Amino acid sequence: MTAVPKILSGLLLICISVSSTANSLKPEKQSFDIDSSVVTKHKATINGERLNYTVTTGMQPLWDNEGNPTAALHYTYYKKDKVKDVAKRPLLISFNGGPGSASVWMHIAYTGPRVLKIDDEGYPRQPYGLKDNPYSVLDTTDIVFVNPVNTGYSRVLPNQDGKMPSKKSQQEQFFGVNADIKYLASWLNTFINRNGRSLSPKFLIGESYGTTRVAGLAHELQNNQWMYLNGVVLVSPTNIGIKREGPVDVANRLPYYAATAWYHKALHPDLQTKDLLEVLEEVEQYTLDRYLPALAKGAMISEAEKLSVIKKVARYSGLSEKFVAQNNLDIPTSAFWKELLRDQELTLGRLDSRYLGIDKRAAGERPDYWPELTSWLHSFTPAINHYFRQELDYKTDLKYNMFGPVRPWDRTNNNVGEQLRLAMAQNPYLHVMVQSGYYDGATNYFDGKYNLWHLDPSGKMKERLSFKGYRSGHMMYLRHEDLKLSNNDLRDFIKAALPAPNTSAKY
Numbered sequence: 103m104t105a106v107p108k109i110l111s112g113l114l115l116i117c118i119s120v121s122s123t124a125n126s127l128k129p130e131k132q133s134f135d136i137d138s139s140v141v142t143k144h145k146a147t148i149n150g151e152r153l154n155y156t157v158t159t160g161m162q163p164l165w166d167n168e169g170n171p172t173a174a175l176h177y178t179y180y181k182k183d184k185v186k187d188v189a190k191r192p193l194l195i196s197f198n199g200g201p202g203s204a205s206v207w208m209h210i211a212y213t214g215p216r217v218l219k220i221d222d223e224g225y226p227r228q229p230y231g232l233k234d235n236p237y238s239v240l241d242t243t244d245i246v247f248v249n250p251v252n253t254g255y256s257r258v259l260p261n262q263d264g265k266m267p268s269k270k271s272q273q274e275q276f277f278g279v280n281a282d283i284k285y286l287a288s289w290l291n292t293f294i295n296r297n298g299r300s301l302s303p304k305f306l307i308g309e310s311y312g313t314t315r316v317a318g319l320a321h322e323l324q325n326n327q328w329m330y331l332n333g334v335v336l337v338s339p340t341n342i343g344i345k346r347e348g349p350v351d352v353a354n355r356l357p358y359y360a361a362t363a364w365y366h367k368a369l370h371p372d373l374q375t376k377d378l379l380e381v382l383e384e385v386e387q388y389t390l391d392r393y394l395p396a397l398a399k400g401a402m403i404s405e406a407e408k409l410s411v412i413k414k415v416a417r418y419s420g421l422s423e424k425f426v427a428q429n430n431l432d433i434p435t436s437a438f439w440k441e442l443l444r445d446q447e448l449t450l451g452r453l454d455s456r457y458l459g460i461d462k463r464a465a466g467e468r469p470d471y472w473p474e475l476t477s478w479l480h481s482f483t484p485a486i487n488h489y490f491r492q493e494l495d496y497k498t499d500l501k502y503n504m505f506g507p508v509r510p511w512d513r514t515n516n517n518v519g520e521q522l523r524l525a526m527a528q529n530p531y532l533h534v535m536v537q538s539g540y541y542d543g544a545t546n547y548f549d550g551k552y553n554l555w556h557l558d559p560s561g562k563m564k565e566r567l568s569f570k571g572y573r574s575g576h577m578m579y580l581r582h583e584d585l586k587l588s589n590n591d592l593r594d595f596i597k598a599a600l601p602a603p604n605t606s607a608k609y
Contacts, residue, residue: 136163136174136259140496143183146215146234149241149593154183155215159496161255162296164289170262172275175289176255178205178494179246179297180215189301192243192332192596195290197250199311199340201282202508204254205247206486207478208309208337212579213589214247215240216489218481223456224580226481232489237589243305243596246293250286250315251276252506255498278512283318284326290319291327303600305333307592310545310576313339314518321521324528330607333533333599334522335592336553338545338576343519344556346549349397352432353389356418358546359438360385362455363420365541368442370417378540378573385418386548397431435543436468449473454575455541474575479504519557526563530607533566533599537588539578540571547571568595 139160146153159178163171185191196213198205210232211218217235221227239245249256258276260266267275275281294300308316313336323329336342346354363369364378373381396403396411403411411431416423419433420442426433439450440461447464451457451474459473483504490496526532536554538547554567570591572578579585601607 134161134174134255134257134498134500136161136171140494142494144215146236146238146240148215148236148238151241153241155240156181156183157494159490159494162289162293163259164251164285171259172267173251173258173285174256175251176249177246177293178209179244180240181244182240188298190303192303192305192600193294193299194239194243194245194305194307194596196245196247197286197306197308197312197315198253199309199313199315200253200505200508201250201277201311201315201511202253202503202506203311204486204502204504204506205249206254206482206502206504207577208307208579209247210482210485210489211577212585213239213245213307213592216493217585218485218580220481220580222582224454224477224574224577226477230481230484230488232485232493235585237586239589239593239596242593244299244302248286248289250282250508252508253503254506255500255502256506257500273510273512277508277510279314279318279514279516279518281512282315283322283518286315287319287322287327290323291329294329303332304329305335305596305599306331307335307337309337311340313337314342314516317342317522318518320525320532321518324525330529330531331525332531332601333535333595335535335537335595336550337537338539338542338578339536339550339553340545341519341549342522342553342557343516344553346552349394350552352397353394354548354552355433355435355438355546356389356393356415357382357385357548358455358540358543359419359421359433361540361547362438362450362543363418363442365456366420366443366450368420373417382540388414388418389548393431439469439543440467450543451475451575453542453544454539454577454580455543456575478577478580519553523558523563526558526566530609531599531601533568533595535568535570535591535595537570537572537578537591539575539584540573542576542578544576 139158142157144155157180161174161176164173166172196208198207210216215235215238216232219231219233251258258272276285306316306319316334320331320334360381364381367374396407412423412426416426425441442450449459449461449469452472454474457474457477459469459471461470487502536550538550540547551569554569572584572588574581574584579588
């Protein structure tokens with residue numbers, strides 16, 4: 103690995119005051135170049151191919167309409183060397199979610215060429231660090247990981263008077279569904295043109311809230327930056343503005359409950375001996391045909407039907423009939439995470455229900471903490487800090503915000519699902535894929551399927567929509583088997599979304 107410093111034009115030095123340390127009551131100042139980068143060279147064997155690649159990591163400013171810098175966004179750009187025709191080389195633009203989450207998760211655990219040293223199920227091990235990722239999609243596409251404002255090393259900048267914008271001003275500019283999409287689209291336009299990628303096929307991938315982000319970006323990029331995409335990948339998607347209220351919201355949880363109960367061997371033996379996917383097929387069918395209609399009847403459901411549904415929901419969820427009845431057929435996720443293994447005095451993870459926790463009291467309605475998130479922070483935090491400083495030679499005293507200060511977040515006028523549908527309708531090249539883990543209780547996989555079913559009510563674009571499920575949770579790629587499978591699915595999606603030669607974008 104060789105480090106090659108590279109400072110882009112228009113350098114501006116910014117000093118920002120930060121809170122005092124434990125050893126001093128005086129505020130310190132941190133300075134950083136808002137328009138700078140460091141370049142390093144690397145080698146790897148990926149998908150059986152030995153390749154050389156270049157990593158550029160640094161800051162790129164965002165400007166207002168008067169040309170004043172308002173924020174500096176940190177990014178990491180992976181580019182395969184010796185590509186003859188960059189116009190044929192795809193570019194994958196990657197975002198995580200939160201909102202307020204850095205791009206670290208997919209960066210060093212999914213698609214990037216370096217991944218965490220963890221066990222095969224995703225649990226942390228010391229010594230911490232990284233290893234090569236032989237399944238990365240870098241053999242197929244270049245990748246840029248972007249940190250939105252206040253995540254990672256990205257920061258809001260002082261105004262021309264040297265003062266930080268007010269909290270209200272910052273929210274209006276950056277911290278809301280539509281503000282987030284608008285400024286990121288502008289930033290991406292600069293990045294694409296600076297790096298000579300205007301002709302390249304382009305793909306967006308977002309995880310969790312990042313799916314809201316990329317769904318809206320597909321439309322914003324097309325209609326206000328005039329940049330057309332080939333694909334959008336929604337990893338563990340939010341509702342992307344598609345309503346799932348009332349009985350639909352309740353019913354859609356049952357397949358996830360069944361998957362989690364199956365994993366923890368909490369189902370009846372006749373279900374437990376079946377393969378997970380066989381069980382889920384049965385539960386999904388029951389959810390649509392019987393559970394959802396029963397919930398829609400509310401208090402008017404007959405006693406006989408209610409008793410029948412109680413028995414089935416208990417059978418498929420691993421919960422007792424009494425508990426289902428006490429919840430009037432509507433079991434909150436927090437109650438499920440506390441109740442399923444209550445007899446063992448263990449709780450379940452929210453984002454990945456394979457993970458187990460220990461509460462202060464076995465009693466109660468919800469877990470004390472999320473064991474999966476503490477486990478992930480355990481391994482991700484030291485690894486990303488080491489990676490930037492030691493392997494990518496990016497030196498800064500800025501704190502890497504795994505989760506940054508972005509709240510309150512303005513969630514009004516969230517219409518990104520319709521925006522994504524319209525982007526697909528306008529662009530016959532545009533494909534969409536959902537990737538979900540069966541044990542994800544925060545953005546459950548059946549909701550992900552529901553998104554696809556209702557993204558295009560006409561059904562005329564369903565051939566460009568696809569779903570992939572995995573035997574893991576929210577970050578399905580942490581499980582070694584699914585790291586390989588999900589990257590292969592992503593690689594196949596990218597290749598399939600590239601039009602054949604001389605294929606015009608038309609209906």
